[in-house]
Amino acid sequence: MTITERRMTLEEFLRLAEEEPPLEYWDGKVTRKVSPQGKHGRLETKFAERVNRFAEPPRLAMAITELRATFGGGSPVPDVAIYRWDRIPLDPDGAIADVFVEAPDIAVEILSPDQSLKEQIAKCRWFVDHGAQIALLFHPRERSVRLFRPDAELRVLRGADRIDLDAVLPGFELTVNDLFAMLYPG
């Protein structure tokens, strides 16, 4: 994964990483990697955990972070992808496959400080136009969640609004307040 053997200083790298956020630096070498920060990582980890705690025991669905799925003529990597149990691709020995070629039932994007809201909204629309039943866009600074459905108007949820995932996860209960409370470990 090393993309250059040119040695550089940390300061040089941090300037470079500002322009190209998905670069990684260790031991003087640059490699590429996505660069999410604390809030992004926390929300991704905890939202997937909440979904799995609800949906795995009844074998209803599974949430996976940072998974590439190639479908609908595209190959996006949603921050969290949720697949119904019977749609998870398996190897012959029953292990989860490496390659996913169908749309997730729910695709989640978390807006990073350096990302364009407009572009992430377009991406969420793309998900529901190409097979996802629901797309969610978490906006940590606004403390809002945008919920996209095929053939339905975008809904902007805040505060005590329920994040309604019943089309895929009937009975899953989480409000916008619950979601962003995950950011406060105190």
Added chain:
Amino acid sequence: MTITERRMTLEEFLRLAEEEPPLEYWDGKVTRKVSPQGKHGRLETKFAERVNRFAEPPRLAMAITELRATFGGGSPVPDVAIYRWDRIPLDPDGAIADVFVEAPDIAVEILSPDQSLKEQIAKCRWFVDHGAQIALLFHPRERSVRLFRPDAELRVLRGADRIDLDAVLPGFELTVNDLFAMLYPG
């Protein structure tokens, strides 16, 4: 995050993505992003979940996926970073900060099919040489876990071996078999 406005076909993109795995493609546009596959994403999600279920209720530690931390003259992004509770940086309002500038207590890397084992071993050594108390390297194809400690010999764990994280998470119980069983949803 769009890195080119040049339109390309999915086939062109997939050839490009073979050379540059962290690119993302949707709606005919290329953006950069890490490209983990099913087993990588599942192990990352579930290992963080197991750690959080054990370590969050007593406010002992927190696991975060795909978090950049800048320390020791480097800026790596471990697949899972575990910080003891009192070392988690907070904003003035108590929310988890975006910028992490200290080494995680435990850094976890999951070997992808396209990654060099030698390079990932070197990266794990770098973690424990620069402040991490433990680094773990999961090798899904080998069904093995390499455990690195500062000033200790590398241990290669398999089968019923316990993944001993007592230095940071005393009492946390997980064997190598338990870890890779997470790959089998059946």
